[in-house]
Amino acid sequence: MPASPCVVPDSIPHPYSIHEVECRVKTHDRVNGEYRRLVLSAPRSVLDCEPGQFFHLLCPQTEGFQPYLRRPMSIYSYDRIRGELSFLYKVAGTGTGALASLQPGEHLNIVGPLGRGFEIRREWRRPLLVARGVGLATLAPLASECARLGRPLTAICSARSPDLVMSTDLFRSFGAEVITVADAEGNSDVGSLTPLIEGLIRTRGIDAFFTCGSTRLMRMLQVIGSRHGIGGQVAVEQHMACGIGMCQACVRPFLRDGGAVNLRVCREGPVFDLHEVL
Amino acid sequence: MADLRTTIGGLTLKNPIMPASGTFSEELTEVFDLDCLGALVTKTITRGKRSGNPVPRVCEVNGAMLNSIGIPSKGVSWFLQNTLPLYRDYEAPLVISISANTADEFARFAEEVSVPGVAAIEVNISCPNIEDDGKAFAMRPGATGDVIRRMRSATHLPLWAKLSPNTGEVVEVAQAAEEAGADALITANTMLAMAIDSRTGRARLGNIMGGLSGPALKPITLRMTYQCARAVSIPVIGCGGISTVDDVIEYLVAGARAIQVGTATFISPSTMPRLIRELDEVLDARGLRSVDALIGTVDVTDEAVVVAECVR
Numbered sequence: 001m002p003a004s005p006c007v008v009p010d011s012i013p014h015p016y017s018i019h020e021v022e023c024r025v026k027t028h029d030r031v032n033g034e035y036r037r038l039v040l041s042a043p044r045s046v047l048d049c050e051p052g053q054f055f056h057l058l059c060p061q062t063e064g065f066q067p068y069l070r071r072p073m074s075i076y077s078y079d080r081i082r083g084e085l086s087f088l089y090k091v092a093g094t095g096t097g098a099l100a101s102l103q104p105g106e107h108l109n110i111v112g113p114l115g116r117g118f119e120i121r122r123e124w125r126r127p128l129l130v131a132r133g134v135g136l137a138t139l140a141p142l143a144s145e146c147a148r149l150g151r152p153l154t155a156i157c158s159a160r161s162p163d164l165v166m167s168t169d170l171f172r173s174f175g176a177e178v179i180t181v182a183d184a185e186g187n188s189d190v191g192s193l194t195p196l197i198e199g200l201i202r203t204r205g206i207d208a209f210f211t212c213g214s215t216r217l218m219r220m221l222q223v224i225g226s227r228h229g230i231g232g233q234v235a236v237e238q239h240m241a242c243g244i245g246m247c248q249a250c251v252r253p254f255l256r257d258g259g260a261v262n263l264r265v266c267r268e269g270p271v272f273d274l275h276e277v278l
Numbered sequence: 279m280a281d282l283r284t285t286i287g288g289l290t291l292k293n294p295i296m297p298a299s300g301t302f303s304e305e306l307t308e309v310f311d312l313d314c315l316g317a318l319v320t321k322t323i324t325r326g327k328r329s330g331n332p333v334p335r336v337c338e339v340n341g342a343m344l345n346s347i348g349i350p351s352k353g354v355s356w357f358l359q360n361t362l363p364l365y366r367d368y369e370a371p372l373v374i375s376i377s378a379n380t381a382d383e384f385a386r387f388a389e390e391v392s393v394p395g396v397a398a399i400e401v402n403i404s405c406p407n408i409e410d411d412g413k414a415f416a417m418r419p420g421a422t423g424d425v426i427r428r429m430r431s432a433t434h435l436p437l438w439a440k441l442s443p444n445t446g447e448v449v450e451v452a453q454a455a456e457e458a459g460a461d462a463l464i465t466a467n468t469m470l471a472m473a474i475d476s477r478t479g480r481a482r483l484g485n486i487m488g489g490l491s492g493p494a495l496k497p498i499t500l501r502m503t504y505q506c507a508r509a510v511s512i513p514v515i516g517c518g519g520i521s522t523v524d525d526v527i528e529y530l531v532a533g534a535r536a537i538q539v540g541t542a543t544f545i546s547p548s549t550m551p552r553l554i555r556e557l558d559e560v561l562d563a564r565g566l567r568s569v570d571a572l573i574g575t576v577d578v579t580d581e582a583v584v585v586a587e588c589v590r
Contacts, residue, residue, distance in 0.1 A: 018308045020548050058545065068338040068492065070545065094338075111547060241336040241343060242544040245305035246321075248347050249336040262329060262350065267305065 019045050022107045034090050042085035049078045050117030051141035052235050052271040056243035058109035059098040071095035072240050074138040088137035115270050118142045124208035129155040135213015136167050138235045147174035158188045190220045208232045232274040238265040253278045280561035281568035284535050286513045287436045287461035291316035295554050298517050298540030299375035304364045309547045315370045322375040322402045324351040325387050332484030339473050343541050346488030348407045371397030385428035392433040399435050404442035404467035406489045416442040419454035430459035440464040443498050452506040462513045465502040491541040493519040507533025523556035533574040
């Protein structure tokens with residue numbers, strides 16, 4: 001009896017939406033003291049992405065780091081024409097420590113695209129992006145999508161110090177008005193940001209919030225949103241194992257149908273309604 | 279093309295590769311055609327709803343994973359109405375993994391899931407995460423026999439008992455399951471383990487302890503497979519740390535009639551189709567015409583004796 005041909009070749013159209021592929025590293029550069037940008041040459045099959053989705057990366061084994069599980073990482077950019085996929089990350093542990101060793105020309109095994117991305121609803125005309133640290137990476141493709149849809153965009157980018165605020169030029173290239181705040185400048189706390197954002201609601205007519213990278217900022221936006229009847233979305237993080245919905249490791253509680261339910265960040269998320277995150 | 283078929287009791291599987299419970303769900307249909315598998319094995323369900331354990335539910339240690347997922351379950355009615363129909367159109371036999379708190383509950387539950395579309399019941403008497411300190415039924419021959427015996431009189435479906443590597447009475451538990459009417463054994467579930475963050479002193483799992491799986495577990499579950507295959511006459515299904523075709527062959531040679539792939543699917547979701555393809559290639563390369571030609575062929579003779587004599 002013949003063994004079943006299980007893996008359908010890439011050239012044949014097929015219904016499989018999740019792909020495991022080896023990608024060549026095109027470039028891998030330091031963006032500033034803490035962050036790196038990894039650009040992969042990626043096949044067309046994995047580039048039907050949505051802003052807010054992520055890939056599951058099989059980080060290499062190095063002398064100093066031997067990660068076993070894959071690491072989820074949100075998409076920083078994807079370009080179907082150039083066949084490129086990029087990630088912006090901070091070296092924070094075993095997985096990213098190993099990832100940092102990758103050299104141009106080497107290969108990285110990735111699985112994706114995964115999860116549910118951002119949805120820019122028709123009624124959301126004047127979005128405000130609020131990003132902290134590496135949360136900027138997750139919001140970058142959303143900024144690009146806002147530009148494509150002709151939504152005037154305002155972005156608040158927050159970091160520990162001004163030199164760690166990234167991608168402001170990228171956001172400006174999408175036509176965004178960018179406001180940078182930093183802990184070192186004393187203007188990044190909830191007490192400073194709340195009046196700033198409420199001012200933007202008055203002057204710019206902000207009608208939707210998108211955020212990533214800080215629980216504190218998410219809570220702040222929930223409070224401001226409730227006060228002004230403004231909705232939005234948040235991309236959240238959680239420890240994962242499988243990344244595609246099988247293992248139930250990455251659950252968090254969310255408010256659905258009047259009660260708290262555990263949902264999988266990898267599957268029902270990583271983007272959730274701002275007001276349903278508990 | 280070798281004959282990859284294998285039989286587990288009355289069931290014929292088209293190949294010996296199937297998922298391990300807890301590492302498989304319908305989402306895998308988005309990665310490959312599930313019908314290439316020898317069987318489909320659901321995540322363990324309980325009769326009532328369970329929310330599972332606190333997070334973090336997983337962490338990694340060298341070459342292995344610890345999990346304390348805690349069997350979140352939407353309950354039996356949800357399963358029968360929503361999950362079961364998803365698998366109706368697959369020809370691969372569907373194995374339902376179930377867990378319960380008492381032997382009686384196991385029996386009643388077995389009866390409830392004995393419906394068309396279910397080919398066998400995997401009896402999860404070995405989850406280390408749902409009872410205090412991992413005191414699962416499969417720790418003791420008496421408790422194991424009790425559960426299987428009551429289930430045997432409640433269902434006509436094949437019963438596959440999933441054993442635990444945490445017991446010191448591996449052979450006794452295996453024989454108790456066989457005597458009580460189990461149709462197959464699975465060796466084995468995860469091993470009770472723990473990880474602590476040395477910097478913070480905190481346990482790395484929300485549930486403090488959890489089950490070890492992945493390549494680091496393989497030598498232990500391979501040994502159990504060998505022990506059980508020698509001690510019982512019902513089929514043994516190997517499970518634990520399988521990620522390469524060599525792992526598959528080792529389990530078959532140790533006496534397994536089929537194998538389950540678990541954590542490796544998390545590392546590479548297309549592991550199972552790859553293993554099926556590679557197993558076929560290896561059998562061809564060795565001039566073997568069937569999987570049967572490998573099963574239980576472990577060579578434990580001369581060399582071991584010679585070494586022992588040298589030591590003496």
